[in-house]
Amino acid sequence: MRYGRSPTHAVRAPGRVNLIGEHIDYHGLPVMPFAIDRAVTVLLAPSLAGSGAGRVRIANSASDLVGDDFRLFEPIVPLGGGDWRNYPRAAAKALAEHESSEMICTRGVDALVASDLPTGAGLSSSSALVVGVGLALAHVNGLETDRMAFAARMARAERFVGTEGGGMDQAACMLSRDRHVSLLSFEPLSVEYLRFPEELSVLVADSGDVAEKSGSVRVAYNERRASGASALVAVAAAVGYAGASFAELLTAFDARELLEAAAGVLAGNFGDDVGEGRGLRRFRHVVTEARRVANAREALVNGDAERLGALLTASHASLRDDYEVSTPSLDELVEVALHAGALGARLTGAGFGGAAIALVNAADEEAVRAALEVVAGADAVMSARPSGGATVRAL
Ligand code: NG1
DSSP, rough: TTTTTSSEEEEEEEEEEEEESSGGGGGGGBBBEEEEEEEEEEEEOOOSSSSTTTEEEEESSTTOOOEEEETSSSSOOOSSOOOHHHHHHHHHHHOOSSSGGGGGOOOOOOEEEOOOSOSSSSOHHHHHHHHHOOOOHHHHHOOOHHHHHHHHHHHHHHGGGSOOSSHHHHHHHHHHTTTTTEEEEEETTTTEEEEOOOEEEEEEEEOOOOOOOTTHHHHHHHHHHHHHHHHHHHHHHTTTTTTHHHHHHHHHHHHHEEEEEHHHHHOOOOOOOOOOTHHEEEEEEEHHHHHHHHHHHHHHTTHHHHHHHHHHHHHHHHHHTOOOOOOOHHHHHHHHHHHHESSSSOOSSSSSSSSEEEEEEGGGGGHHHHHHHHHHHHGEEEEEEOOOEEEEEOO
């Protein structure tokens, strides 16, 4: 490994594709990701007993990335924006601090991190790193890792990097099941597994525009969350449900009623928003995306691939026009995939760069792949098979 140690265990923490349900996890609404067969691997050995027992040393197999060295007993502070070491630190900080002493990690690790996940591609390499290091620390401390509770803890942990993320990525990493997509609900976190049809494939095409969330994209991401939240406050008050969550409003009213109410209170300039109707468009994305997730569940259960594809494409249009998180390269990938015969296509993950996915009948996979490769390059296209969640293995 490094540090003159042999690893005792290997943690494998996969990345994910989000099939549908984008930018709504942090509004407490269900989303539908699956883990892919690419992952962050953490080779680890417990730190040596004695005065260095709480020391965490982490090297990265990427040669241009400098390693980290800190102690669990000392304040764990973030480094500059965009620094990869903030993710292991996020996990360590959350595990070194807890009101219950049984939930605290005191033993450090020597670890080597490697990854075959592209970074900044919307495939959740950051959460895979957080969960991977978190599991390494939990393991050497003999901490009970109820998967659900651990996913929620790692979701809170990752906010250390400054992004007010939802819980989708960490939950996908911890809870995914081979050949299934996970319909995740939040507050509290729960999962329903839906079998992914054998005859369908998902292609992922990386636009090459890096969306580094601990860097510049953080501000844009947090703005989306904040403007969605303020739109919610205004609409909830307008329909006589002041203080209600999106989930509560969507239970009490149908989407059309909510959008009518929203048109009344959000049509013009709204809060700090400058553009005409921006608040309304943000709100409309959240409400319509929630409905698309529910419809996608139905389409999967009924084996209606055409409908599922159409929902993905509609999701992309909403993310492009109403939530404004797409880019010209992502729009182009979506158009190319659809033109080549995909059932549906959309950006996946936060957007602002990163990857697009295409849902295809297995019979059309090669044609769509070839078309995407022309635009993105052969190395930038891969197929994503719904795979199992994170594992810890003795070596
Ligand atoms: P990615 O694609 O990893 O940047 C982010 C958030 C998710 C979710 C999506 C948008 C984190 C760790 N991840 O994902 O929670 O909000 O954007 O749907 O913040």
